[in-house]
Amino acid sequence: xxxxxxxxxxxxxxxxxxxxxxxxxxxxxxxxxxxxxxxxxxxxxxxxxxxxxxxxxxxxxxxxxxxxxxxxxxxxxxxxxxxxxxxxxxxxxxxxxxxxxxxxxxxxxxxxxxxxxxxxxxxxxxxxxxxxxxxxxxxxxxxxxxxxxxxxxxxxxxxxxxxxxxxxxxxxxxxxxxxxxxxxxxxxxxxxxxxxxxxxxxxxxxxxxxxxxxxxxxxxxxxxxxxxxxxxxxxxxxxxxxxxxxxxxxxxxxxxxxxxxxxxxxxxxxxxxxxxxxxxxxxx
Amino acid sequence: xxxxxxxxxxxxxxxxxxxxxxxxxxxxxxxxxxxxxxxxxxxxxxxxxxxxxxxxxxxxxxxxxxxxxxxxxxxxxxxxxxxxxxxxxxxxxxxxxxxxxxxxxxxxxxxxxxxxxxxxxxxxxxxxxxxxxxxxxxxxxxxxxxxxxxxxxxxxxxxxxxxxxxxxxxxxxxxxxxxxxxxxxxxxxxxxxxxxxxxxxxxxxxxxxxxxxxxxxxxxxxxxxxxxxxxxxxxxxxxxxxxxxxxxxxxxxxxxxxxxxxxxxx
Ligand SMILES: Nc1ncnc2c1ncn2[C@@H]1O[C@H](COP(=O)(O)OP(=O)(O)OP(=O)(O)O)[C@@H](O)[C@H]1O
Ligand SMILES: [Mg+2]
Numbered sequence: 001x002x003x004x005x006x007x008x009x010x011x012x013x014x015x016x017x018x019x020x021x022x023x024x025x026x027x028x029x030x031x032x033x034x035x036x037x038x039x040x041x042x043x044x045x046x047x048x049x050x051x052x053x054x055x056x057x058x059x060x061x062x063x064x065x066x067x068x069x070x071x072x073x074x075x076x077x078x079x080x081x082x083x084x085x086x087x088x089x090x091x092x093x094x095x096x097x098x099x100x101x102x103x104x105x106x107x108x109x110x111x112x113x114x115x116x117x118x119x120x121x122x123x124x125x126x127x128x129x130x131x132x133x134x135x136x137x138x139x140x141x142x143x144x145x146x147x148x149x150x151x152x153x154x155x156x157x158x159x160x161x162x163x164x165x166x167x168x169x170x171x172x173x174x175x176x177x178x179x180x181x182x183x184x185x186x187x188x189x190x191x192x193x194x195x196x197x198x199x200x201x202x203x204x205x206x207x208x209x210x211x212x213x214x215x216x217x218x219x220x221x222x223x224x225x226x227x228x229x230x231x232x233x234x235x236x237x238x239x240x241x242x243x244x245x246x247x248x249x250x251x252x253x254x255x256x257x258x259x260x261x262x263x264x265x266x267x268x269x270x271x272x273x274x275x276x277x278x279x280x281x282x283x284x
Numbered sequence: 285x286x287x288x289x290x291x292x293x294x295x296x297x298x299x300x301x302x303x304x305x306x307x308x309x310x311x312x313x314x315x316x317x318x319x320x321x322x323x324x325x326x327x328x329x330x331x332x333x334x335x336x337x338x339x340x341x342x343x344x345x346x347x348x349x350x351x352x353x354x355x356x357x358x359x360x361x362x363x364x365x366x367x368x369x370x371x372x373x374x375x376x377x378x379x380x381x382x383x384x385x386x387x388x389x390x391x392x393x394x395x396x397x398x399x400x401x402x403x404x405x406x407x408x409x410x411x412x413x414x415x416x417x418x419x420x421x422x423x424x425x426x427x428x429x430x431x432x433x434x435x436x437x438x439x440x441x442x443x444x445x446x447x448x449x450x451x452x453x454x455x456x457x458x459x460x461x462x463x464x465x466x467x468x469x470x471x472x473x474x475x476x477x478x479x480x481x482x483x484x485x486x487x488x489x490x491x492x493x494x495x496x497x498x499x500x501x502x503x504x505x506x507x508x509x510x511x512x513x514x515x516x517x518x519x520x521x522x523x524x525x526x527x528x529x530x531x532x533x534x535x536x537x538x539x540x541x542x543x544x545x546x547x548x549x550x
Contacts, residue, residue, distance in 0.1 A: 097357060166394035170456070173350060173388040174407035174463060175380045184410070189397060 033262070040255025048256060053220055053238070057249025062257050065238035067224035068137065068217075069206055069264075072234055075141030076148065076205050081198060083145070084152030089182055091153070092160045112150035119147045120214030128215050135216030138228040143211050148201035155197020159190035192279025196272045203268035207261065209236040235261045303328040303467060303497040304349055307364040311344055311521075314358035318344045320521040321363070326514075331493050333508040333529065334501045336518035337544065342501045345518065346469050349499070350386040351379050367467070384411070387460030391472040393452035395444035395459075400427075400436050403444045403455055407463035426458040430488055450481025457488065468492065470500040474507065486511050505545055509533050517541045 051061025091108075095101040123143030133139035163186050171181040187194075218233050219241040225232045235257060242254040304326040311319035318341045326332050334342040344353065351372065353359045364371050372382055384407070395403050404423040413419065423440070427433040432454045436447070444455055453473060460468060470489075474482040489498060489511045502508050508515050509529055516526040517540075525532060525541040536542045 164394075166390060166392060167396060169352065169388075169390060170394045170396065170459075171406075172355070173352060173383055173390075174410065174459065175383040176406075176410045177380055180410045184406075185396060 036255045036258050036262075039252055040257075040259050043252050043256035044259060048253075049260075052222060057247055057253055060242075060250075060253055062235065062238055062260065064221045064224045065233045065235045065257070066260070068221070068232035069234045071137045071225050071228075071232060072141050072144060072212075073202060073206055075137060075228060076144045077198070077202060079141055079145035080148050080152055080201070084149050084198075085156050085187075085194065087149075088153045088156035088160065089187075092157050093178060093182055093186070108150050108153055112154065115210075116147055116208055117210040117214060119143055120211030122146065123211060123215045133229070135218070135231055136229045137225045137232045139215055140212050140217055140232060140234075141228075143215055144205045144208060147208065147211060148205050151201040151204070152198055155201070156190070156194045159193025159197065160186050162193060163189045192275045196276040196279070199268050199272040199275070203265045203272070206234075206264060206268070207236055209234075209240060212237060213240075235264075302326065303368065304499070305364075305366045305369075306345075306348070307366075309345075309348065309361070309363035309365060311341070311348070311353070311362075312358070312360040313356065318521055319348075322523045324516065324523060324526060326497065326499060328497045329493055329495070330513040331489060331498045331500060331511055332514045332516065333512035334499065334516050334518060335503070335505065335508050335544070336524075338503075340518040341521045342518050343471050346471055346499060346501055347388075349467065349469055350383050350388055352388065354379065384463050385465050386467045386469060387463065387465035389453070389457055389460055389468065389470040389473045392476050393449055393456055395447070395452050395455055397443065397445055399441045400444050400447070400455065401440040404459050404462050407459060411463070422462050426462040427455075429461055429492075430454040430458040431484070432458060448481070450477050450484060453477060453481065453485060454488065457485075461492075465496070467497045467499070470498065472501050472503060475503065482507075505533070505547075517544060519544070 048061050049066065050063050051059065052063055053065075054060040091101065091105065095104075120143060123139060123146065127133045127139040127142045128135060131139075133142070167185050167189065168181060171185050176184070212234060217237055218231055219237055221231060221233045223230075239254050239257045239261065242250040242257065245251075302325040304324075306322055306324045309319055309322045309324075310317065322345065334346060336342055347353045348361070348365050349367065349372070353361075361373060365373055367382075367385070371377075396406060398406075401423055404426050405419045408419060408422060424433060424437075427436065432451060435451065436442075436455075444452065447455060453476075457468075457473075474485050477485065486507065489500065492498060493513075500508075500512065512529045514527065515529045515532045517524045517532065517536075517538075519540055525536060525538045527537070532541065533545055536545065
């Protein structure tokens with residue numbers, strides 16, 4: 001057979017295989033989201049967002065879990081952001097490039113791949129027991145902060161690395177110290193990239209369930225947390241709880257709560273994409 | 285007695301005339317020897333050009349004077365580099381302070397992604413100078429000095445990245461001038477620019493040498509002969525010939541120099 005013809009045939013075959021695989025993923029996702037929307041969307045109203053949990057499915061709402069998620073999100077940001085950015089700056093700009101620093105680097109990348117339940121066990125031991133925070137919002141936030149720290153560090157380093165060397169040169173040549181160069185040039189120039197990484201990391205944190213269950217977050221809380229030391233639940237745990245009940249009404253509730261959770265993560269990812277595009281344009 | 289005094293005066297005159305000096309300078313990047321023992325005196329208020337084929341160590345040698353090689357992994361220096369008789373590689377030397385005295389202009393214009401005003405004021409702001417009026421005066425004077433003021437005076441808050449390449453490079457020179465250095469190092473400052481912008485910068489260099497000691501690396505022989513008073517020819521990490529520009533270009537001592545300036549190699 002003619003070689004050119006054979007190659008063209010292979011080309012076509014691969015193209016269709018590729019299209020099929022892409023569509024398969026998209027279609028499955030669409031079916032999944034579609035069925036959830038069909039199940040849950042009529043359940044979503046203002047009452048659903050502002051009602052406390054209840055044993056009766058049609059009166060139960062996600063207020064406490066939603067507030068728990070917001071608390072966790074805010075506290076996790078406050079904890080992970082400064083630590084992660086400081087670590088990234090240190091590794092990128094200050095640490096001498098030697099065996100130790102490359103060992104550190106590899107380990108941080110590895111940490112990003114550790115199953116989240118392990119972080120839960122770590123959080124249980126350190127924050128809940130040793131530091132005696134109990135199963136509080138604060139303990140949960142510290143645990144999740146630990147979980148997303150590697151992602152924050154890696155993405156911040158990437159963002160700082162993307163600042164052209166010529167900017168560093170210019171700053172140093174004018175007599176700027178390292179810290180002045182970092183704080184006045186590198187951080188502002190990489191702000192968009194850092195923000196993108198942080199938001200993506202947080203959108204992962206808001207969907208985490210396992211580590212929070214391990215540290216003892218509740219599946220049923222009658223009140224939204226009022227301080228960092230209060231007990232709490234979060235949206236994914238609430239969903240898990242509802243799904244595991246036999247009554248059909250709770251299944252609908254779960255679907256509705258999933259829609260809310262998806263909306264939150266999509267929104268966060270959308271913001272991240274927006275900042276990334278804006279930032280890339282700025283760097284030309 | 286009288287004679288001794290006279291000698292002293294001559295010596296201090298020499299010192300004033302020789303702004304930059306190197307003695308037995310060798311530079312390594314890891315195992316690679318980039319500068320192989322150079323003694324050189326560079327005169328104050330003159331323009332000195334460094335020429336030579338790519339990779340011969342011009343940039344490396346230039347960047348010794350503001351210690352910009354310090355950040356390069358594997359960089360190692362032997363010998364002495366002095367400015368006004370002070371060894372700038374002594375332990376107690378404050379590198380940031382040194383760089384306020386020795387400005388630098390790079391090959392590619394590298395303005396900060398900030399406003400024109402912020403670019404020029406940056407070197408002063410990092411010294412803790414905040415007074416608005418003072419900064420404004422300084423920015424204006426520096427921009428006038430590089431003949432950029434009339435072009436940008438209404439757009440001081442616009443991004444410096446919106447300027448043309450030639451304007452950006454003049455902005456970078458203004459930024460360096462604002463901190464009042466006495467020495468300006470230029471590493472191929474016009475190699476990324478069009479002919480018109482290039483001639484503007486060359487005029488500027490001519491203007492500036494009244495007040496500054498200027499060292500410029502260039503690959504352009506015409507440029508070297510147009511703007512410089514002295515020219516140094518480097519080859520493979522060595523200083524082959526160093527003389528008045530006119531002499532070096534019309535009547536070089538060494539065969540290698542002649543070959544290079546007539547374009548027979550490099
Ligand atoms: N950071 C570095 N690490 C290792 N070697 C380097 C480094 N910088 C320069 N060198 C080497 O040192 C030698 C001199 O380099 P340098 O940049 O000073 O040359 P140059 O004369 O400025 O060249 P060009 O005209 O191309 O700019 C070259 O052989 C180069 O490969
Ligand atoms: Mg060079």
